[in-house]
Amino acid sequence: MKKISKKEVVEVLIGKFEKSVLSKKGSNRQLQIALSILEYDATYFDTSNYYQRFEEYNYLFAQLDNKQWIRLEVEDQFVTKIFLNLEKVEEIYHYLGKEEPNKKRKELISTCLQYQEQYKSIKLYCQFFVEQLTTKYSIKKYVPTESVEELKELFDTLIALYNQDEEISVRRFSQKNFADTKKFSSMENRIVQLIQQVDDSVPLFESKELLEYFNITKNPSFIYLKGNMTFSIGESVITLREDDGAIGLSPEMVSKIRIKELLSNQVITIENLTSFHDFIPNNQLVMYLGGFHNRIRREFLQLIYQKFPAKRYLHFGDIDVGGFEIFFHLKEQTGIPFQTLAMDKETLLKYQSYGKKMSTNDHRRLKILCQKHPLEVFETMLEQNIKLEQEIVFFE
Helix, strand or coil: CCCCCHHHHHHHHHHHHHHCHHHHCCCCCCCCCEEEHHHHCHHHHCCCCCHHHHHHHHHHHHHHHHCCCEEEEEECCEEEEEEECHHHHHHHHHHHCCCCCHHHHHHHHHHHHHHHHHCHHHHHHHHHHHHHHHCCCCCCCCCCCCCHHHHHHHHHHHHHHHCCCCCEEHHHHHHHHHCCCCHHHHHHHHHHHHHHHHCCCCCCCCHHHHHHHCCEECCCCCEEEECCEEEEECCEEEEECHHHCCEEECHHHHCCEEEEEECCCEEEEECCHHHHHHCCCCCEEEEECCCCCCHHHHHHHHHHHHHCCCCEEEEECCECHHHHHHHHHHHHHHCCCCEECCCCHHHHHHCHHHCECCCHHHHHHHHHHHHHCCCHHHHHHHHHCCEECHHHCCCC
């Protein structure tokens, strides 16, 4: 026969709580933790044979009710169900001498709030994790051990990313922040996925492009140019002409450049390296952008624009979501009135037979982009379900 014990009854309720959705993941529904007395101990209802047990149980239920640990459901003189008071769970755990599962979650939320108050650059991420933890959803996708230490490490990495103003290699970034050249690479995938999920201001990049957006590169990012321009680097004067081919400038050189003359009427940025090499300048200064531009390229373009604002500034890239995200990002970040080159409806239809079908994700991203920038070419891309790589396009 079951022993009548206050501790055993609350242990059963807590056991149900720990197995519930409420404890593990949270829920928007008003879930309740209930114990059927008939299922727990049917002798309670057999007052003919076990009246004393009926009295003892009622006394026990009254005790728990007075502590506000439970709520009673009564029919006639019998308690048919008892419901756990979720607001008293912490108090019950203390009574049982057990550690509350929510304790770690509360520590994680506290850590999020501390970082949110201290570091405005990662406010969105702190809010994201607070929401996940408050609704009791797992954060293992981004914090595998769900420990405070690992969460702090993640936040510190994000702070370093958002504050990385100078171009730096992946290994140097890792060494600088972790004293380990390979540590960041082990976190890279979940960092990229987290940024893509949380920060809408960052375009939807692939891993390599996203890191470059934060000035973190696999290798030094050279600026490749061809066209008609004269500039100096320290004491050296360099005259570049269209038939000279391309020249590469290291990041260290850019801060020392002084532009003396620009004979070209147009300044063109090109997204992909193959198209840059194929492009033959005709009264044009051409620069390889390498996908999304970084600080070095931005400063170089702004240097040109400040001295020659009357030139025409054009961008040539893929006719796909990424290509246009690169274009709008370039235009917004540099403050230069760039226009597109061969990224229109006519070009798309001309090379339609070389196009590729758009993915479901392409459609989703393009519709979002179309709301901000309702271009005619976007309508054609959606209607024809097509995108085009710029390498296909040739200039006469």
